[in-house]
Amino acid sequence: KAGVTQTPRYLIKTRGQQVTLSCSPISGHRSVSWYQQTPGQGLQFLFEYFSETQRNKGNFPGRFSGRQFSNSRSEMNVSTLELGDSALYLCASSSVAGGQNEQFFGPGTRLTVL
């Protein structure tokens, strides 16, 4: 079974630009969660999608948004990039929503904002 894939793996943007990151979950998984990872804060929850519906959102500004398509693939968008948005963005998929199942993480997208 193919794992979670994320594209692109690396991105360099400048302040003010916007960026779209993509995540393809494991086949059959309907839940996709997004996390921001930085050295100081660890893994910070962004949002979770299940069957195209956002079920929960973390404490991030409205510049961070996402969506999920009917094939469970998900995208997240960050508009008006700031230097502090530089981080590793991880997505994770799970077969069901809820805390009873393990999450499978993708390799992440490393975003650098200059």
Next chain:
Amino acid sequence: QQPVQSPQAVILREGEDAVINCSSSKALYSVHWYRQKHGEAPVFLMILLKGGEQKGHEKISASFNEKKQQSSLYLTASQLSYSGTYFCGTESGGSNYKLTFGKGTLLTVNP
């Protein structure tokens, strides 16, 4: 609210044991444990559910004290491959799923 992990870092020699703790100020429905090696994605280790059910690796053990809202991960007879950053993730239940991770514990196992 982010769970608190302790210690922040620990250095072991091969064969030694370690305990990593995770505590929350909120009532917990489940606790997840993941390990992340440098430059790699986090990998699932274990889930502990309210009520005592556990899912995870046979060689790694953990405990979940629901009343104290705490969980501990026990690494025995450590191997070099155990090195990495360990994260606990807590879920407080309710109708929506949200996993909140601690800042991690860096474990280094030396020969």
